[in-house]
Every structure is written in structure tokens, then in C-alpha cells.
Amino acid sequence: MERRSFIRNAGLTGVLAAGVAPAIVHAQANIRWRMASSFPKSLDTIFGAADVFAKKVGEMTGGKFQISVHPGGELMPPFGVVDGVQNGTVEMAHTAPYYFFGKDPTFALGTAIPFGLNSRQMTAWMMEGNGLKLMREFYAQYSIVNFPGGNTGAQMGGWYRKEIKSLADVKGLKFRVGGFAGEVIRRMGGVPQNIPGGEIYQALEKGTIDAAEWIGPYDDLKLGFNKVAPVYHYPGWWEGGPQLDFFINSKAYEGLSAEYKAIVETAAAYAHVDMQAKYDGRNPAALKQLVAQKVQLKPLPKDVMDAAFKTSMALYDELSASNPNWKKVYSDYANFRRDQNMWFRFTEAQFDRYMQSANLQGAKV
Secondary structure, X not given: OXXXXXXXXXXXXXXXXXXXXXXXXXXXXXXXXXXXXXXXXXXOOOOHHHHHHHHHHHHHOOOOEEEEEEOOOOOOOHHHHHHHHHOOOOOEEEEOHHHHOOOOHHHHHHOOOOOOXXXXXXXXXXXXXXXXXXXXXXXXXXXXXXXXXXXOOXXXXXXEOOOOOOHHHHOOOEEEOOOOXXXXXXXXOOEEEOOOHHHHHHHHHHOOOOEEXXXXXXXXXHHOHHHOOOEEEEOOOOOOOOEEEEEEEHHHHHOOOHHHHHHHHHHHHHHHHHHHHHHHHHHHHHXXXXXXXXXXXXXXXXXXXXXXXXXXXXXXXXXXXXXXXXXXHHHHHHHHHHHHHHHHHHOXXXXXXXXXXXXXXXXXX
């Protein structure tokens, strides 16, 4: 059987299990790439996904395909990675696409939009729906091929120097908020700030900003936000399931053999699942530590949530009327979101509500 036909029929996992991979990899050239991250190295979960990906690629190629990972600011600014990949300064990047909504709001659909998909729904849209196809068509304008590269799950609503008690408290609030959600905050009367993760603590400490969101308990505890802002609001309505991406320069990607392309796809899928597992596994213990340190956990008021929802939906209608890229992708995204929430309403939501109200402390095993 011809080798590539065998790979297509058996699949990469079968090839590896059969011991054929070493012969295939042996025929490939040695390759060295650089990957620029938008995140600081201290965050072993979100930055770590890039390390996980690079390690898997190295392992599956017997060390012939090496990718060095560089934290935000080492090779280029954290928010400069799209330009870096597009112009070929680096072969690839690991980032949150919504950081680049200023280039085109459609970037935000690759990560998360306010009141969008949760993490499972986002993966389903990408892998089973039209998400990956549509986003790749969009990213082709920037000479980028993307692969899902992790998800944090639903995030917290951020750290505040003073509690938000009503919508009136959002007026004039200098709020570090990632990506597209900043426009919603602005329309609600706030003052959004787009600050890289490694610079948030200093801005909060100095009072340059009044509040900041990042991800959730595990990373937030490491960054020490509770030391400078005592109120921890929830939920992060702007990030119900934010996806990270691996961005690869299209010429660099097309220069890979079919086998190396399959390895890249497999390593990205592994890193994607690994990140979500780490956040889900580590956030509960971190939340307990924060509460023990007298952090004030507070739900966001209903009038804030209602105003954010109404403002978000109006913004999406405006963009659909003015931006062809957005309209093409969002119309499919919105239809998928509608059906997913119908389904989750009868299954996940009902089960989760029951389990979260059950007396698990008293359960016997």
C-alpha cells in the first residue's frame, strides 16, 4: 500500500501504534520554528499550552521538528503576534484572537464574544460545525492558518477596588477588559483598557485602572490581584468559553509535508484539551485559597447583566449591517448558539443546577 494512502486510511494514531511513524519521520527534513506567545511565562496554564504543543511535535517527530516558545515581549509585543506571523517574522504564535478586534471585529469570534458559546459549544462549532472553516477563510486574509489551542472555560468577572452594586457604578469605571468586550463596556459608560496580562497588577496597584479581569482563580491567584483589589465579581459574561489559537504563517504551513501537517494538527488538539483540563482541575483549590484570604465574592447585579446583554446584541446587529466578514461568520455562529442553548437547557443546565444544589458533603462513598 502506498504510504500516504495508508496514513489517510489508518489515521495518525494507528500509524504510531503500528510503529510505522519512525520510518515516516526519518524521511522528513529537520525543521526549526519559533512561536511567539501573547502571555507571560509565569502562567503555566495559558502560556503552558504552547509548551505542551511544542513538546508533542518534538516527540512525534523524534526531535526533527523543533519549536522554540517565546513569552510575550521577548520577540515582539504581546499584541504584535498577528503582524509577526503575517509578515513571517515568526512561523507561528499562540494567542487569543480577540486581542486583535481592532483590525477587524471578526477576530473576536475566534475567541469569545459577550454572551457567546461556552467552551464545549465553542469546540463543537469549530470541530463539528462550520467554525474552523469560516475562521480559516477569514484568517487567510492575514496569511494565517489557525488551530484551536486551548480554552479556559467560563471566566470570572474580574477584580474591583470597589463593589459594583448597580449599573450606575459602571459609569466612568476604568476597566481592563480583553478584546471585544471593551466596546460593550464603553457603550455602557465604562472606560475600557486593553492591557497585556503581565502589566495588569501594576496598573491596579497604582490606581491607573479601577478594575481588571483576567481569567479565573488559578491564574489570578498567581498574579496576586487580590492584594490590590478585594472584590471578585462573577460571571465573566464576555467570556463564556474563550478559545486560544495557534496561528501559523500560511507559507510556513504549506511548506510542511503531509505527515508533519498531521502531527501539527494532532499536537494542537492535545494542547487544546490539556489546557481546559488544567483550568478545571486547578481553579477550585485556588478559589478556596482566595476566599481564605478574605476575598469578597460577589455576583454582578442583574441590571448590569441585562444592560450588557442588550448592548451586546445591538452591537452585533450593527456589525452585521456594516461588516461583511462579521456577518458571514456571526450568522452561522448565532444559529449554532441558538441550537446549542436549546439542547443544553434540557441536559447540562438541569443536571448542573441539581448537582450544585445537592448536599455533596453528606454523600457517602
